[in-house]
Amino acid sequence: MQSLSQFLTERGVDPQLQPLLQALAQCGVEISQLVRRGALAGVLGATETENVQGETQKKLDVIANDLIKQRLAAEPSVKAMASEEEDHTVDAHADGHYLVSFDPLDGSSNIDINSLVGTIFSVLPASDRKGEAAFMQPGINQVAACYVLYGPATVLALTTGEGTSLFSLDPDTGEFLLVEDAMTIPAETNEFAINASNQRFWQPAMQSYIADLLAGDTGPRGKNFNMRWIAAMVGDVHRVLCRGGIFTYPTDTKNPAKPYKLRLMYEANPMAMLVEQAGGSASTGYERILTLQPEAIHQRVAVILGSRDEVAACLGYHSQA
Ligand SMILES: O=P(O)(O)OC[C@H]1O[C@](O)(COP(=O)(O)O)[C@@H](O)[C@@H]1O
Ligand SMILES: [Mg+2]
Ligand SMILES: [Mg+2]
Numbered sequence: 610m611q612s613l614s615q616f617l618t619e620r621g622v623d624p625q626l627q628p629l630l631q632a633l634a635q636c637g638v639e640i641s642q643l644v645r646r647g648a649l650a651g652v653l654g655a656t657e658t659e660n661v662q663g664e665t666q667k668k669l670d671v672i673a674n675d676l677i678k679q680r681l682a683a684e685p686s687v688k689a690m691a692s693e694e695e696d697h698t699v700d701a702h703a704d705g706h707y708l709v710s711f712d713p714l715d716g717s718s719n720i721d722i723n724s725l726v727g728t729i730f731s732v733l734p735a736s737d738r739k740g741e742a743a744f745m746q747p748g749i750n751q752v753a754a755c756y757v758l759y760g761p762a763t764v765l766a767l768t769t770g771e772g773t774s775l776f777s778l779d780p781d782t783g784e785f786l787l788v789e790d791a792m793t794i795p796a797e798t799n800e801f802a803i804n805a806s807n808q809r810f811w812q813p814a815m816q817s818y819i820a821d822l823l824a825g826d827t828g829p830r831g832k833n834f835n836m837r838w839i840a841a842m843v844g845d846v847h848r849v850l851c852r853g854g855i856f857t858y859p860t861d862t863k864n865p866a867k868p869y870k871l872r873l874m875y876e877a878n879p880m881a882m883l884v885e886q887a888g889g890s891a892s893t894g895y896e897r898i899l900t901l902q903p904e905a906i907h908q909r910v911a912v913i914l915g916s917r918d919e920v921a922a923c924l925g926y927h928s929q930a
Pocket of ligand 1: 693714715716718804840841842843858
């Protein structure tokens with residue numbers, strides 16, 4: 610089986626970018642070891658601190674964040690980084706070529722119940738701009754996106770804009786090996802993922818769309834749909850990449866000050882690139898996620914992504930509304 614480094618060389622990935630992608634994978638290896646040890650490594654439970662999102666940080670949020678920051682600070686090609694767990698962007702090498710945004714631990718509410726968690730990375734080209742302003746680029750500018758999913762196996766999905774490929778970690782050698790190249794999301798699906806407990810707070814368009822899915826073959830869609838919700842975006846998106854589906858965290862009125870849940874820079878943008886590169890699509894309901902112009906590093910957006918025809922069906926409800 611081909612290793613990640615062989616894959617990057619063979620595919621002619623920019624030699625400047627290769628060491629950075631290797632460093633991201635290495636972060637995944639080290640966090641995977643901690644996740645596997647769980648309570649034995651003392652990484653379960655919460656801290657007493659809150660992050661810039663106003664969420665109580667889990668120990669593993671902080672440990673993973675510090676580990677990644679340290680690794681990226683040692684990587685000469687990194688000019689600056691942004692993290693879910695950092696209030697502001699963090700400078701690294703003034704002559705670095707890349708800006709890395711990351712969600713060190715995605716699915717934090719799953720840590721203490723030994724369920725699926727992951728890490729998400731987005732890589733943008735650096736520019737002359739400084740600080741947060743440098744990161745304010747549409748997702749279409751990403752030169753790479755990847756996630757690591759810490760599940761029964763630890764897997765890494767990667768795109769550099771030439772399709773999406775999947776690697777699995779060999780825990781004996783610490784190497785990621787290619788297990789699936791050119792992942793393809795089926796255009797149609799009968800599987801959807803949404804946190805249904807928010808239903809009464811959704812917009813009418815999403816209410817009708819989901820109601821018609823639930824009506825199944827007795828309703829206008831004329832077929833039955835099944836539901837899944839892993840409560841970790843990495844896990845739900847991985848399922849979509851593997852067998853299709855639609856994943857959505859729509860806008861809602863639960864907390865008017867926070868109409869969206871997921872973050873553009875280190876959740877929505879990298880996942881949108883991975884999904885589009887596998888033949889799927891990703892929208893806010895009204896706009897293609899990758900063309901959004903970011904305004905702030907922790908900005909949140911509505912997310913509807915997955916199987917192309919099913920996303921189109923969902924958007925149909927939004928355009929009629
Ligand atoms: O708790 P809810 O409403 O089900 O939300 C789950 C969503 O929140 C998240 O956990 C947010 O990410 P973090 O865990 O990185 O904060 C997503 O991974 C997931 O899709
Ligand atoms: Mg997250
Ligand atoms: Mg997180």
